[in-house]
Amino acid sequence: TFLDLPNRYELATLxxxxxxxxxxxxxxxxxxxxxxxxxxxxxxxxxxxxxHHLPCDEMVRSGLIExxxxxxxxxxxxxxxxxxxx
Numbered sequence: 001t002f003l004d005l006p007n008r009y010e011l012a013t014l015x016x017x018x019x020x021x022x023x024x025x026x027x028x029x030x031x032x033x034x035x036x037x038x039x040x041x042x043x044x045x046x047x048x049x050x051x052h053h054l055p056c057d058e059m060v061r062s063g064l065i066e067x068x069x070x071x072x073x074x075x076x077x078x079x080x081x082x083x084x085x086x
Contacts, residue, residue: 012039033065037081 016039016058020023030036036043037056044053045064052064059065065076074083 008035033076034082036060 012035015026015028019026019041024079028036028040033082037060040056043054043059044051045059045068047064047068052059052062054062054064060078060081066078069075072086074085076083
């Protein structure tokens with residue numbers, strides 16, 4: 001959804017509480033990789049024809065994210081877990 005920043009963080013906090021405190025399974029779909037890596041326990045990455053699902057730390061270490069950005073105008077910095085323009 002197109003929420004302003006304060007409401008986006010409020011929603012993320014609520015979803016985290018539902019997942020961890022109440023044992024709810026939350027499917028959070030986003031193209032914002034930085035947000036997903038900071039909020040989620042695991043990441044599912046669509047890399048046609050493959051679908052990869054790993055805990056966030058393993059996904060970062062796997063090199064799969066960097067490979068998706070190979071040759072593009074942006075790159076993934078595993079040390080900071082952020083996407084940067086080249």
